[in-house]
Every structure is written in C-alpha cells, then in structure tokens.
Amino acid sequence: MYRTLNGNLSLQSITSNESSYAVKTADKIRYVETGMKHKSLYCFIAFYKFSVTVCQMREIHASEVTKAVRKLCIDANYYLSDDIKENLQKAYNEEKWNIARDILGKILENADIARNENMPMCQDTGMTCVFVELGQEVHIVGGTLGEAINEGVRLGYEDGFLRKSVVRDPLNRVNTGDNTPAVINYEIVSGDKFKITVSPKGFGSENMSKIKMLKPSDGVEGVKNFVIQVVKEAGPNPCPPIIVGVGIGGTFEKAASIAKKSLLRPINERNSDPFYRELEEELLEKINSLGIGPQGFGGRTTALAVNIETYPTHIAGLPVAVNISCHATRHKEIEL
Amino acid sequence: MEKRITTPLTKEKIRELKAGDSVLITGTIYTARDAAHKRLIELLDKGEELPIEAADSIIYYVGPTPAKEGQAIGSAGPTTSYRMDAYSPRLIERGVRGMIGKGLRNAEVIESIKKNTGVYFAAIGGAAALIGKSVVKSEIVAYEDLGAEAIRKLEVVDFPAIVVIDCEGNNLYEIGQKEYLDSLK
Numbered sequence: 001m002y003r004t005l006n007g008n009l010s011l012q013s014i015t016s017n018e019s020s021y022a023v024k025t026a027d028k029i030r031y032v033e034t035g036m037k038h039k040s041l042y043c044f045i046a047f048y049k050f051s052v053t054v055c056q057m058r059e060i061h062a063s064e065v066t067k068a069v070r071k072l073c074i075d076a077n078y079y080l081s082d083d084i085k086e087n088l089q090k091a092y093n094e095e096k097w098n099i100a101r102d103i104l105g106k107i108l109e110n111a112d113i114a115r116n117e118n119m120p121m122c123q124d125t126g127m128t129c130v131f132v133e134l135g136q137e138v139h140i141v142g143g144t145l146g147e148a149i150n151e152g153v154r155l156g157y158e159d160g161f162l163r164k165s166v167v168r169d170p171l172n173r174v175n176t177g178d179n180t181p182a183v184i185n186y187e188i189v190s191g192d193k194f195k196i197t198v199s200p201k202g203f204g205s206e207n208m209s210k211i212k213m214l215k216p217s218d219g220v221e222g223v224k225n226f227v228i229q230v231v232k233e234a235g236p237n238p239c240p241p242i243i244v245g246v247g248i249g250g251t252f253e254k255a256a257s258i259a260k261k262s263l264l265r266p267i268n269e270r271n272s273d274p275f276y277r278e279l280e281e282e283l284l285e286k287i288n289s290l291g292i293g294p295q296g297f298g299g300r301t302t303a304l305a306v307n308i309e310t311y312p313t314h315i316a317g318l319p320v321a322v323n324i325s326c327h328a329t330r331h332k333e334i335e336l
Numbered sequence: 337m338e339k340r341i342t343t344p345l346t347k348e349k350i351r352e353l354k355a356g357d358s359v360l361i362t363g364t365i366y367t368a369r370d371a372a373h374k375r376l377i378e379l380l381d382k383g384e385e386l387p388i389e390a391a392d393s394i395i396y397y398v399g400p401t402p403a404k405e406g407q408a409i410g411s412a413g414p415t416t417s418y419r420m421d422a423y424s425p426r427l428i429e430r431g432v433r434g435m436i437g438k439g440l441r442n443a444e445v446i447e448s449i450k451k452n453t454g455v456y457f458a459a460i461g462g463a464a465a466l467i468g469k470s471v472v473k474s475e476i477v478a479y480e481d482l483g484a485e486a487i488r489k490l491e492v493v494d495f496p497a498i499v500v501i502d503c504e505g506n507n508l509y510e511i512g513q514k515e516y517l518d519s520l521k
Contacts, residue, residue, distance in 0.1 A: 097516050099356075103460060106496075110463040114411070120401050123411040123464040123484075161410055163401045163484045173371065175483050204416045204438070204461060236509055237416050237439035239461035291517040295438065295460060296509050297498070298516030328462045 058135070058192040060336055062143030065196065068334050069152020072198035073128060074160035076332040077120040080111040083266040084243075084304065084329055091241060091301040100299025104241075107294070107327055122328040125162040126200030128153045128182040131264065131333075133195040136188055146184060149196075154178040165203075185257070197264055197333035205238035205326040211256055214318040223248060223320050224283060230322040231287050231303065236296020239326035241304045243267055244287065247321040250311035255319035258309040263325050264333075267305035280306045294327075340494075344392035345433040347453040353499045355506035359457065360494040365394040365436070367488040369415050372479055373423040380426055387478035387487060390427065394434035396459075399484035400468065409471040409490070413464030414438040417456070421445050428452050436497055446505055456501035458508075470495040 085108070092104040114121035130149050140148070157164055157179040166180065167173040210230045214222045227246055234242075247259030270277040283306040293299025304327065313319060341349055343363030353359065366388045368376065376386055388395075397417055401410030417437030424435060425448035433454050438461040441449075449456060459467055473491035480486050500508040 097519070099512065100516075106460050106463050106466060110460075110466040113469070114465040117465065119404070119465050119468075120411040121465055122462045123399060123401050123413050123468075124415065125401060161402045161404050163399060163410075165399070165484065175485075177483070207416065235440055236458075237418065239438065291513045293513065293516060295458065296513070298512035298514075300516075326462055 057139040062148035065148040066152040070156040072332045073156025076330040087304045097299035100293045103294035124202035129199045130184045131197040135191045135193040137192040150180045194336045199331035205324045208234035208238040209323045211321040243325045244306045245323040246308045249313035255321040259321035259323035262307035262309040355502045355508040357499040371485040391431040397437035409474045411464035412468040414459040450505045453503045457497035458500045
C-alpha cells in the first residue's frame with residue numbers, strides 16, 4: 001500500500017484502503033497501532049506535497065490588485081478606448097444629417113478634452129463592474145481578493161475625482177461615499193494568468209436594459225424583434241449612439257451576465273461564429289434604420305455596434321438579455 | 337446659429353424658443369436630480385419654502401464629478417430626465433420655467449410646460465467634460481449630505497443646450513426623427 005501511494009491519493013482513500021487491509025489481517029489491535037503510525041506518516045507526506053504545490057503556485061499580493069484596480073478605474077473614466085473613438089470618427093464622417101453630425105463632433109471633442117485634461121468623459125462614472133479571470137494556479141496573498149478590489153475602487157474614485165454613485169441599500173438610499181461595493185464577476189481559468197477588467201457602467205443606459213424569456217418557437221425572429229423593441233423604447237434616454245450588448249441562452253441570470261460581458265468586446269470585433277456575426281450586422285443595420293440618431297434628434301447613427309454572446313440553454317427556453325451601453329462605453333484591463 | 341439666452345428665463349424669452357433651436361445659456365441655474373427632487377416635493381407637501389428661487393428659474397438635472405483644484409466643477413453632463421417626471425409639474429407650477437436634461441418626458445410634464453409656458457432643453461448626454469467648461473462658479477445651496485446629488489447654484493456662461501420641447505409642446509425627439517426618416521424617402 002505504501003508503494004501505491006502517490007500524490008493523487010487523498011487521505012480519505014488511504015483510510016478506506018486501510019480498512020480492507022484491517023479485515024484481511026484480522027489482527028485489529030496491531031493494525032490500529034500500525035494504522036496510526038501510517039496515518040501520521042501519510043499526513044506528513046500529504047502536508048509536505050501540499051506545501052510544495054502551494055510554493056509552486058504563483059503568488060500575487062492583494063496590494064498589487066488594489067493598485068491595478070485604482071488605476072483602471074481612473075483610466076477607464078478618462079480615456080475613451082480606441083475602438084470606440086475610431087467608430088465615432090467613422091460615424092461622424094459618414095453621418096449626413098446635420099444635427100446628428102454636430103452631436104457626434106461634440107462627443108469626439110468631449111473625449112479629447114477628457115483625455116487631454118485628465119477628467120471623466122461623463123459625470124456618471126458608473127457602478128464599477130469588475131471582471132476577474134483568475135488562473136487556478138494563482139494564489140492571492142496578503143488579503144482577500146474581493147476586499148483588494150473594493151479598496152482599489154475606493155482609492156480610484158477618490159484620487160481620480162470620480163463621482164460616488166452607489167447607495168448602500170436600494171430602497172433606503174444612502175450613498176456609500178466611496179463608490180463601493182463593486183459588482184465583481186469571477187471566472188476561474190487554467191494556468192497562472194490573472195486578468196482584471198474594470199468597466200464603470202453608467203445607469204442612463206443600464207436603466208434601458210431588458211431581459212425576456214422567449215419560447216424556443218420564437219426563434220431568431222423573436223430575438224431580433226425583442227432587441228429592436230428595446231432599442232426603440234429606449235429612444236434618446238441611453239445617450240445614443242449606443243452599443244447594444246445581447247446575451248442569448250443560458251438561464252435568466254446567465255443571459256444578463258453574458259450580455260454585460262459582450263460589452264467588453266472591442267466593437268470592431270465581430271462574433272467568431274458566422275451565423276452570429278451576420279446577426280450582429282443585420283441588427284445594427286436595422287437599428288440604424290430606426291432614425292433615432294445621436295441623442296435622439298434624428299439621424300443614422302443610433303448604435304455603433306451590436307455585440308452578441310451566447311451560451312447553451314435548456315430545451316424549454318430561449319432567454320434573451322439586452323444590455324444597452326452609451327457612447328461612453330468604458331473598460332480597461334490589465335494582466336498581472 | 338445659436339440663440340443666446342440669459343436668466344431669469346421669463347415667459348417672453350421662452351416664447352421666442354422653438355424646438356430644435358440651439359441655445360447658449362448664461363446666468364444662474366440650479367442643479368437637482370432624483371434625491372433632491374424628492375426632498376423639494378416633500379417641502380411643498382408640508383407647505384414649506386423651497387431652498388431655491390423658483391420664479392423664472394432653470395433646473396439642470398446633473399450630479400457632477402468633484403472639482404479638481406482650479407475648476408468650478410468637474411464633469412457635468414445631464415442625467416436622464418424621465419426620473420424627474422413625477423416631480424416636475426409641481427415645480428413648474430411653483431415658477432420653474434426651464435429644465436435641462438436628456439431623454440423623453442411624459443405627457444403630464446409636456447402638458448405642464450404648455451400650460452405654464454415652460455421649456456425643456458437637452459444637453460448632450462455624455463459630453464460632460466465639455467459642458468463642465470461652461471460652469472464658472474458652483475455653490476451648494478441645499479442638501480449637502482446628498483453629495484453629488486446636492487442642490488448647487490451654478491453660474492454658467494454660454495452653456496450649450498438644445499430646445500427639445502417648446503412652450504407649444506413641439507417635441508424635437510418626434511420632429512427630428514420624422515424629418516430624418518422623411519429625408520430618406
């Protein structure tokens with residue numbers, strides 16, 4: 001039995017092997033003594049192997065996470081990402097409706113002012129959505145990950161002169177004063193990667209988001225109709241031109257979660273599946289034919305992109321979530 | 337071509353404004369959003385005085401970011417107006433003439449605008465750094481405990497806005513979109 005022991009054997013399996021050994025020998029008293037000795041030895045070996053494994057894990061100090069989140073909060077709010085800026089510029093060049101073109105020009109000017117003067121592009125510096133990809137070989141030391149992230153938010157919003165927009169309780173609305181807590185999504189991935197994305201989400205657009213549990217028989221037409229209906233009803237409220245994040249499949253909360261996650265994808269990247277790429281393009285065309293235009297004053301540029309993400313779903317369901325985001329769609333990420 | 341208007345915003349000035357006009361506002365405006373509106377209405381319910389001079393005033397729906405040194409205000413773009421719909425008619429009846437925000441208003445607000453010769457302006461949502469530049473002075477006049485939602489008295493110079501709903505009830509959100517779609521036919 002000693003020889004069969006390897007690193008994959010758990011203490012529980014050792015114990016059950018010993019039980020069968022004990023029955024075979026029938027010398028129970030002697031077994032107990034031997035077993036106890038073996039058990040101590042096995043415990044020692046297991047602990048040693050565990051220690052070796054832990055030592056081989058990549059360690060990241062909680063303070064590094066805090067520092068990174070602090071900077072990501074500030075950078076995301078000050079510096080509009082290149083994909084959105086390029087897309088706004090393209091829309092400005094192609095927009096033929098005068099007032100729409102003027103608005104797009106002002107939005108671009110605003111992004112430049114924010115970048116050059118290091119100030120938030122929008123006063124709604126959002127509820128801080130944080131996406132963590134945590135490699136299973138990473139060990140966070142010196143504090144808990146959640147607290148490290150919230151401390152980063154606290155510092156970022158204070159040092160960056162960002163607005164504190166979070167209330168402690170949804171009904172007894174008292175501001176927490178530091179924009180915490182963040183909404184944190186954890187994903188455990190293989191290896192020793194640690195990626196963190198900060199996406200401050202404004203509520204002008206968040207409030208216009210919707211979810212619907214469609215029937216399988218509603219099919220792709222049902223999905224298209226729902227997305228268009230949500231954008232139409234939102235009209236000028238979510239600060240068009242918008243980015244439309246769509247989550248199809250999963251469960252009720254999974255659809256919403258992947259819709260939000262889709263907004264992290266650069267808007268010049270289409271879904272890798274040709275079927276959904278075409279659906280994204282078709283929906284964008286339909287949305288930009290509605291006539292809502294920038295800020296809702298009319299024009300072609302109602303949306304800059306439609307990003308769809310999907311997930312397997314139940315035989316009885318077709319959940320669809322539409323998470324609308326404004327032209328100041330912000331996200332910054334870093335790998336530690 | 338922008339129309340320049342100054343506060344106080346009298347009925348005579350409002351009658352000159354048409355949906356679709358670009359305006360530059362100079363003078364004094366008050367900030368108030370969700371929580372401050374709730375408190376203002378509670379004061380009215382109790383029959384108490386408002387902490388703002390409501391007559392011929394403009395309320396801007398904004399919760400600005402904190403000012404850095406040397407700034408009067410941080411970024412200060414409009415918030416979505418429909419959340420104030422439940423409160424606006426009461427304030428309009430008390431003399432508030434203009435509202436600055438973004439997005440749709442409900443039928444009661446539009447009716448109140450028509451009845452009381454008011455006006456609804458939109459500022460560009462998300463152009464907060466740009467808009468903040470037109471604010472030269474900012475002073476908290478009520479509800480400091482609300483932080484970003486406190487009522488501020490702002491001095492603005494050439495604050496850029498667009499007339500969305502004029503005193504006749506013409507609505508740029510409807511007219512603008514219709515005209516654009518008609519232009520494609």
